[in-house]
Amino acid sequence: MSKPLLSEHQPRFTASPPLSLYIHIPWCIRKCPYCDFNSHETDDNLPPESAYVEALIADLENDLPLIWGRTVTTLFIGGGTPSLFSAQSIENLLSQLRARLRFGSDTEITLEANPGAIDAERFKEYHAAGINRLSIGIQSFDDGLLRKLGRIHTGQQALLAVELARTAGFENINLDLMFALPEQTAGMAEHDLRTAIELQPEHISYYQLTIEPNTPFYHHPPTPCDDELIWKMQEEAKQLLAGHGYAQYEVSAYARQQRRCRHNLNYWQYGDYLGIGAGAHSKLINPHTRSITRLTKVRHPRQYLASAGSPRCIQTRNPLQTEEIALEFMMNALRLTEGFESRLFTTHTGLPLAFLQTALETAVGKGLINRDALHIRPTDLGKRYLNNLLELFLPTQKKPL
Secondary structure, eight states: OOOOOOOTTSOOOSSOOOEEEEEEEOEESSOOTTOOSSOEEOOTTOOOHHHHHHHHHHHHHHHGGGGTTOEEEEEEEEESOGGGSOHHHHHHHHHHHHHHSEEEEEEEEEEEEOTTSOOHHHHHHHHHHTOOEEEEEEEOSOHHHHHHTTOSSOHHHHHHHHHHHHHTTOOOEEEEEEESOTTOOHHHHHHHHHHHHHTOOSEEEEEEOOOOTTSHHHHSOOOOOOHHHHHHHHHHHHHHHHHTTOEEEETTEEEOTTOOOHHHHHHHTTOEEEEEETTOEEEEEETTTTEEEEEEEOSSHHHHHHHTTSGGGEEEEEEOOHHHHHHHHHHHHTTBTTOEEHHHHHHHHSSOGGGGHHHHHHHHHTTSEEEOSSEEEEOHHHHHTHHHHHHTTSOGGGSOO
């Protein structure tokens, strides 16, 4: 049977983009009312950690042909609450990954941790196992706000978690904070940020609370902050963080010099990533078929444990259309404060930049981006009205009237 002819509009890849690995551990002690991630509260029927690690490795082995010969530049273990797993399980997992994958000498290996699910000895063992970056989900240091968010820790426990992480030897720590919380004032938001800055983390992620479908907050929404207050919180945060050496490089990400999150940067620059674990997502190029495909794994932990390593584990497999590839790239890359090098579009999508010519000219004309021969970056206006900017890159049939 002859092969189908490839369209001239299909991507043409000259090299593979960087490859990241994401591992999902779906359990948590209590699911927060704002959370729409694939997470499940622990109960008496929680399977042994060893069974889930075995499933992760079976899942990986089934996907290995998709990434043969490629080097993993970053690894992120997220959840859920990965710090519920013992250090022995994490060490076993990392050991088995190293036996099957090629890691770089400086691979960034991040573990998410919850201040309510850690202790000093476990942090030391995580560090000894090879975790070299810790992301601690604090959200706020205010006990009242933490209760409204359904968090299981207190502000004091959050402070202690950072202290324990430092004592354990971690030199690369991210703190997750949220703003525009129910009944939060600008002063309360500033106090949270100043408290975080005093802890001197290398990275701070500062997210606006958003109400997502299929969450308790969606069905019973808290009193929202008004738009002017949200803008005030965001602008004051940028100034405060910049004044203490934290440069904004993405909508919600601030880092000290040389401490940007390389894993997230790879997402935002439209690199490749392989996801293993319940509900994990992948985005991978195939230079031979000139295509980019998205994969998702089955979401429920029990179904995942029963199917890992078999075709039944793959819930969806979607080859992207050319217009989808271009839009996805821009939705990610325009989140970056500095924008992106023009050549990156072709390198990571396989498409010529001319594919975006009309939309780029319109965006320049509206004052939403600045563009030169080497670089494309959103203006301050473009950053504030990012959704309007992204609408310019929608396929014609999907653009709003």
